[in-house]
Amino acid sequence: MKTKFQVVKKIGKLLLLLLLIAITFIYAMFQGGFVSWFLFYSFLPFALYSVFVFIYPLSDFYVERRFESIEYKAGDELKVTLTLRRKVPFPLFYMVLEDVVTESLFQQSSFHKAKSMIYPGFRREMKLSYYIDELPRGEHIYSAVRLKTGDFFGVFEKDAVIECRDQLLVYPSFVEVQYRPLENRYDQGMTSSNVKIQKDTTMATGVRAYQPGDRFSWIHWKSFARTNELMTKEFEERQSHDVLIVLDREYSSAFEPMVTFTASVIRSIIKKGAQVGLVSIGREHQSFAIRGGEEHQGQLYHHLAKVQPDSQFALGKILQGEGLNYSQSAAVFFITASVSKKMIMSVNNYSKRNSSVVIFLIKSNGETYTSEEKSLRAYASSRGIWLKVCYEGDFSSAFAEVKRA
The missing domain is CATH 2.60.40.150 (C2 domain)
Incomplete structure (x- = not known):
């Protein structure tokens, strides 16, 4: 209806313009004289130009x-x-x-x-x-x-x-962060792992009794010849530098600094030759496997470019309802703008899984470090969790004090 009205309006203006041209011409014809014809010829170019503007597509x-x-x-x-x-x-x-x-x-x-x-x-x-x-x-x-x-x-x-x-x-923008790998070694125990333990097969440190599942190439034949019992070589277990980053996408004024910090840490980890994964927790959770290389960094940056603070629930509540699927050997970095006792209790479950856990509390410029957050930091430390407060513009020193809790 509105389109039809606009068309009728334009046609009406055109007819009015043609009518004005006709009136000035008739006036010049009947009145005669220099003034009337000057008025007509002066008006005519502008009127014709208006008509051509109407026609021109x-x-x-x-x-x-x-x-x-x-x-x-x-x-x-x-x-x-x-x-x-x-x-x-x-x-x-x-x-x-x-x-x-x-x-x-x-x-x-x-x-x-x-x-x-x-x-x-x-x-x-x-x-x-x-x-x-x-x-x-x-x-x-x-x-x-x-x-x-x-x-x-x-x-x-x-x-x-x-x-x-x-x-x-x-x-996202990034800053240079001096990343320091956390001390996190594979330990043998009763807890099962979804990845195989990586061993340095070039250096044997001892022998032990053969167990089902040991590789044939690991058998120590000299011991078998002496004792007539199968023995397996023990190898030095290499240190793991894999990192899983968990990004909290709950709305906060410090969300953009959080994304900048995440991008900076990812870049620094991959630059060190280590591997990193990302779990982005928002309205829709997205997970990226722990890998390395520039191509993987590009995939993570592509996600961080589009990510929005659209999480409807606090991180602690989400972690209680859903677990994180990751290698037990990987260190876990939680990046958030708010902490609570409930969240620390949820994160504590991951510190028990033979992993180094760090919570990075990101604050934008002008935000204060409250007394409640200080007490929560002490509470996290008592649970074996390192809580590090990082201010916008001072991310380069984020790993200066981070150690294995």
Whole structure:
């Protein structure tokens, strides 16, 4: 209904303009003289231009959008270049151009829309560039470019939306973190493990009685020849540097610093040659296996670029209801913006599984370290859990005091 009204309105304006042309012409014919004809000929070019603006299709424009780089991280400057091309060089007095993009792109910018006025004239090709000083982390969708123009009198105003889709993925920023592997060795015991213990088969440290499941190549044949009993070589068990990171996605003002810290730790761990996994706990839980390499880091960063603080429950409650599937040899880092006694009790179950457990409590600039959190830190320490408070802007020293609890 609204579209039909707009069409009728435009047709009405056109008829009114044609009527004005006819009135000025009739007036000049009947009145005669220099003034009347001067009025007619002065009005005629503007009136005809308005008619041509009404007829000219803005769909004649083709739009191309370009970014200077393929990858961006939070805090980078973005330069966007829009190129407009058209076939018919119709003289346009002005044009308002707006780049249609999700509002999330302007969270940290001084303006809220990418909108500007250009003066095309007779040009077939036009370029317009704009900058966004500080990119926010996330996935930003460019859907179209909106064009708007009109005549001198403002009688006709035309707009068109030209589809031009692009996706801009801004990865989280990171800082240099001096990662120090935690002391965490494989110990033999009654607790079962879902991974096989890795042994350094180049160095035998002793022998023991043969057990079902031992490899044939581990049998100590010299002992068998002497005692006529099967004996198995014992090897030095290598230290594990695998890490599982658990990211709490409950809403907090420190969520962005949490993502930055997570990205920084992942980068530092992989740079050290160790392996890392990620469990992202939010409305939908996502798990990434413990692996290493740049490709794995790219997958984790891709997830961190899109992640949002959408968890509906506290981390302690979620951990009580759902367990974490990980190697018992891996150290577990919990990254959160709030701690509670219930959460520490839930995390305590993982410290009993022969793993080193650290809780990183992330605080944004200006937040204080409360007395309640200090008492909870002491409580966590009594349970064998190290709780480390990390402030935004001071992540580089996060592992300075972290040790095996």
